[in-house]
Amino acid sequence: MIYTIYTKNTFKSLLTILLCFVTIFKMEAQPIPKAVCGSITRIANFPSKYVLARNVDVWLPDGYSPQKKYAVLYMHDGQMLFDSTTTWNHQAWDVDDTMCRLLAEKKVKDCIVVGIWNTNLRHQEYFPQKAFYSLPDAERQKILAIGKDGGSPLLGNGPVSDNYLKFMVKELKPYIDSHYSTLADRENTFIAGSSMGGLISMYAICEYPKVFGGAACLSTHWPGTFTTVDNPIPGAFITYLKKHLPSPQGHKVYFDYGSKTLDAMYKPYQLRADTVMQNAGYDEHNWLTREFPGDDHSEASWAKRLAVPLMFLLKPPSN
Template identity: 30%
Template sequence: MKISILPALSFFFVFLITCPAHSQTAPARKGTAERIKVHGKGLEGNLSGDSPDREVSVYLPPSYKTDKKRRYPVLYLLHGFTDNDAQWYGFTKHWINLPEVVDKAFADPAVREMIIVTPNAYTRFFGSFYSNSITTGNWEDFVAKELVSYIDSHYRTIPNAASRGLTGHSMGGYGTMRIGQKYPEIFSSIYLLSPCCMNTGIHANRSEEAARKIEAIQTIEEVQKADFGTKAAFATSASWSPNPSNPPFYLDLPTKNGQVQPMVMAKWAANAPLAMIDQYIPNLKKLNAIAFDAGSKDESIAASIKVLDGVLNNYKIKHTYEEYEGDHVNRIAERIEKKVLQFFSEHLSFEQPKRK
């Protein structure tokens, strides 16, 4: 009795064609995240009493530990107000698990691997606004100079501006614009995610009741228990209107005895990127790439970046601007994966430095 093996073979080949090729769809390789401490000389002696030794989260791409001779561009990512780096990197309870987001993005061959660095800018007042202040410390200098220097000396980076990018969300988006437009010799490309505090109108419409509530605060414990708006008022005052002669907070609030303080408001206006932008146009023209976006339901911020778009168009500075369907936080992980990392993959230099 002869048994034909053709039907069996036919079934076998059909099985191979129609079933998923599991061996060809290996899971995305994972990078590693570590948390280190970096000393900030310019953060020493801040009147808030915050430590100058700052936690810094570092994401190393999948190939970092296997390709020992390879160097990488670095993306500096600045977190938002009331956040810290650990909440972004999965070291504590988080709303974004950045390593997972980045691993997913790097699974796409079109997105090139880079190191990502986030300093912990959480302060006594819940955020530094990445500004120089005797009250909270010189955060602008720490990010642009001290942190960059440390990362370049301790990791296999490509240590030039063409291979450094700067991005951030909310307060971090503010910091990105503030620092990015001042230091084109350090960062070559910037991406602002829902940047806060871009214009001079910040807190200008605060009610008399809110002002009284803020002025009534007497202790740091009361600040810690206060609502978000009150915390933001103290943080911005500490960053933009510090006063070494005004304990216990060493800052000047925008109102005193219910009256708006013009000098304080002038100082705040001087720290608004849209107010200072004209003097930094030559620097912005030196940047390799500029991008910014915001959710359409994040109305005040969406309105401010629309103004930024107009300013850059007026000066004929090339950039990318998008208002997408969303609010202040609901699609940030998606934006980082789908937009931010592609942007820096395209605009940063991945050229390996030549050996001397």
């Protein structure tokens, strides 16, 4: 009789494979969003050597033509961007609606939108990794002990956002630039997200300032977890931003926040981030922070104000 000895690492590998299959099953179960205008194509289960495979939805405007060149806006939480009938909470950013209106009004440059789906590792992938590891070990261990509602660790064994950004920059962006008619330079490459997606957008422009020319960080989740009491995370994020914020020449950064639900926590931290921006030489030409009193932490709120960051980042050269 042959016995197989399963080590801790073997079980860890099997669990990873199982999670991958579960994630792929959930992704395949969700239909392709219906666009109000333009069209949406899906790159199903985009493979990566850095992160779990995931769907990527690409929105193309009406009249998309290989004879033209387009800026690219990469957005996180891709399954929540276009069609509320396909999302878990029946809300969506309605990106296609807003982009079509702004394009028709010539308030933004020609652009395609790449919606990158999140996975069950969302918090780990979106949590700025270098800021986390700048904390003392005792603080890191406290953060790693924080559980989700179900009891599992919120950050697992730690953030993996460096690999998430490698996936975007080294795998996804080259694919998009080779399969679509894009302007691949920094001036025409943007990134946007909300909540944890706001954090990873901030992190992306700091880590890859030669790749991303602009970042929109809506309802940036500065607390990192869900408390402001004895929480060292916001300070670590602000310190990271101070040390790694790219030059205002060639970069644009947008922040905003509401006043209800989770957004009610953000203002004090955003004011500290604003001071960093000012001290780094950013002004109204390349930085905008907006407060939206009454807005809560939801896709409905982000959809309502999405035109503001889009017009700021994607301003046509003639405007």
